[in-house]
């Protein structure tokens with residue numbers, strides 16, 4: 444069997460030794476978009492931060508292309524393996540221009556600004572504008588553009604649609620699919636807009652109160668809408 448891009452097994456993770464995510468099994472393969480869903484406080488952000496090496500693994504394992512993420516937080520090392528994390532607050536540097544934000548997104552090698560513009564043409568005319576002067580949608584494009592120029596193998600995007608108008612995130616969501624299709628990166632997408640996320644995803648996982656309550660192909664999750672809604676309420680089965 445070929446090696447998984449991301450492989451999570453029996454993961455317990457949380458804060459100050461207390462698990463807020465328990466016994467998680469999850470994987471992502473290259474070129475896949477995988478949605479990580481669930482209500483507020485379910486543990487989605489904690490899971491992404493654990494993969495990035497920002498939150499300590501309490502039990503179980505997380506590996507990226509066969510390399511185990513160290514139990515003690517080692518975010519720089521994980522980033523060097525090609526894991527790029529677009530956080531909920533987007534991480535745009537407000538005082539710097541769009542161009543400077545993009546140039547700083549990569550620590551080694553040449554930065555191909557055209558690559559960001561190819562996926563987000565709206566960034567082209569904004570290169571000299573400061574990050575802090577962009578609209579919310581433009582900031583999210585810049586955040587994703589920064590991720591793209593970093594040439595990730597695994598791209599994690601936390602709540603891309605947060606604070607954006609539907610017309611904006613409905614446009615951005617298919618671009619996430621394109622990133623996976625055209626670059627071969629695996630994408631792990633945390634999202635509150637369940638239908639939109641599943642429409643661009645191959646598979647999905649639902650967390651509730653730190654437990655994995657449902658998972659499967661995106662089309663199956665969408666087809667079992669009642670069960671999916673119930674999983675958000677913590678109901679295990681509709682029967």
Ligand code: ATP
Nearest residue numbers: 458459463481482483484485486487488489490650
């Ligand atoms: P949301 O959509 O609200 O961000 P989420 O599914 O991403 O929800 P997390 O942010 O991972 O959930 O939170 C999971 C649990 O961990 C919550 O009970 C939260 O209060 C707790 N938590 C989050 N960050 C910390 C922290 N730094 N220290 C202690 N507990 C935390």
